[in-house]
Amino acid sequence: MVADSEHVLVTGGAGFVGSHLCERLLRHGHRVTCMDSFATSSPDGIAELRRHNGFTMLEHDVTRPLPDLGDTRLVLHLASAASPRDYLRLPIETLEAGALGTRNALAFAQRHGARFLLTSTSEVYGDPLEHPQREDYWGNVNPVGPRSVYDEAKRYAEALTMAHQRQHGTDVAIARIFNTYGPRMRADDGRMIPNFITQALAGEPLTIAGSGDQTRSVCYVDDTVSGLLALARSTLTGPVNIGNPHELPVWQVADEIRALTGTASTVRQVPGAVDDPRRRCPDISMAQKELGWRPEVTLREGLRRTIAWFAAESGAAA
Ligand code: NAD
Numbered sequence: 362m363v364a365d366s367e368h369v370l371v372t373g374g375a376g377f378v379g380s381h382l383c384e385r386l387l388r389h390g391h392r393v394t395c396m397d398s399f400a401t402s403s404p405d406g407i408a409e410l411r412r413h414n415g416f417t418m419l420e421h422d423v424t425r426p427l428p429d430l431g432d433t434r435l436v437l438h439l440a441s442a443a444s445p446r447d448y449l450r451l452p453i454e455t456l457e458a459g460a461l462g463t464r465n466a467l468a469f470a471q472r473h474g475a476r477f478l479l480t481s482t483s484e485v486y487g488d489p490l491e492h493p494q495r496e497d498y499w500g501n502v503n504p505v506g507p508r509s510v511y512d513e514a515k516r517y518a519e520a521l522t523m524a525h526q527r528q529h530g531t532d533v534a535i536a537r538i539f540n541t542y543g544p545r546m547r548a549d550d551g552r553m554i555p556n557f558i559t560q561a562l563a564g565e566p567l568t569i570a571g572s573g574d575q576t577r578s579v580c581y582v583d584d585t586v587s588g589l590l591a592l593a594r595s596t597l598t599g600p601v602n603i604g605n606p607h608e609l610p611v612w613q614v615a616d617e618i619r620a621l622t623g624t625a626s627t628v629r630q631v632p633g634a635v636d637d638p639r640r641r642c643p644d645i646s647m648a649q650k651e652l653g654w655r656p657e658v659t660l661r662e663g664l665r666r667t668i669a670w671f672a673a674e675s676g677a678a679a
């Protein structure tokens with residue numbers, strides 16, 4: 362069990378999920394080292410956190426060996442490109458973050474006697490043939506398609522994490538995060554929700570990729586962070602799904618955002634992505650039973666908060 366006030370290393374802590382995680386850890390009284398290369402983020406995202414006494418920013422690429430950081434009880438390993446636009450732009454870097462980065466972060470945890478948590482992804486299920494996805498489903502991934510740089514990096518990272526536990530007895534956990542959204546996503550990261558909100562606020566058509574019938578189950582970032590911390594503080598290895606089982610077709614997410622912003626924007630169909638998963642929905646019974654966790658923020662409330670943040674950032678009226 363990881364107690365408050367202990368030192369936590371968050372790799373990828375300057376990114377979208379990482380910055381929220383660092384903020385919550387600081388609020389709980391932890392000392393936090395954020396290790397990030399700013400490969401897919403910028404120092405702006407953690408400007409507020411830097412004012413906090415318990416927060417240390419270490420600019421470092423996890424694919425290079427990690428320095429010693431003194432007593433550390435927990436390593437939360439997030440460093441990796443995560444949005445399709447980013448990992449398609451950084452294919453080899455993404456594979457290396459999953460492989461070398463995970464190896465280095467695991468070695469660090471082992472040396473420091475720390476618990477290690479890998480943020481894996483629903484993408485390990487690929488274009489799933491079972492629905493909803495339970496943790497014991499092995500997935501349907503194209504190993505040579507463009508998305509494979511992310512999917513296979515995370516599958517390798519999971520395998521390495523389990524091997525470390527078996528070979529060295531390292532205390533490990535694996536979270537398979539499903540699509541998460543909220544304030545501090547980059548407006549240009551190419552993911553569905555930032556795209557739709559930015560387009561709606563600008564009065565431009567919302568770009569629906571393919572038919573729009575493909576589904577996603579989106580989870581508000583505060584809920585994802587609570588799930589990750591519940592897993593970190595438990596003794597569970599997992600893998601465990603962390604996501605919101607409220608499943609919607611993409612066109613309906615676009616409609617919700619159009620209604621909530623009150624925009625006059627229409628929708629425009631654009632070509633679908635290669636190997637785009639057709640359905641995605643987590644079975645979260647393991648997280649509910651083992652961690653007592655389930656998401657609490659409704660889609661409408663989460664979208665409202667996210668739209669307000671993007672509107673404030675862009676100077677537009679929400
Ligand atoms: P993000 O791109 O906002 O953050 C990732 C962070 O990792 C960035 O700050 C980036 O600069 C850093 N990084 C990348 N490569 C690095 C390297 N080699 N060394 C050091 N830092 C590096 O993405 P996010 O949405 O916050 O995702 C965080 C983690 O959660 C990722 O591991 C991702 O795979 C996982 N995840 C996220 C989602 C989601 O919907 N957001 C879903 C599933 C899994």
Ligand code: UDP
Nearest residue numbers: 445551552553556568569570575611634637
């Ligand atoms: N998508 C879309 N319009 C966009 C961006 C994405 O219709 O402007 C679709 C994308 O093809 C996928 C879904 O929305 O079917 C979710 O995409 P995202 O990049 O957010 O996450 P993914 O689950 O693909 O990693």
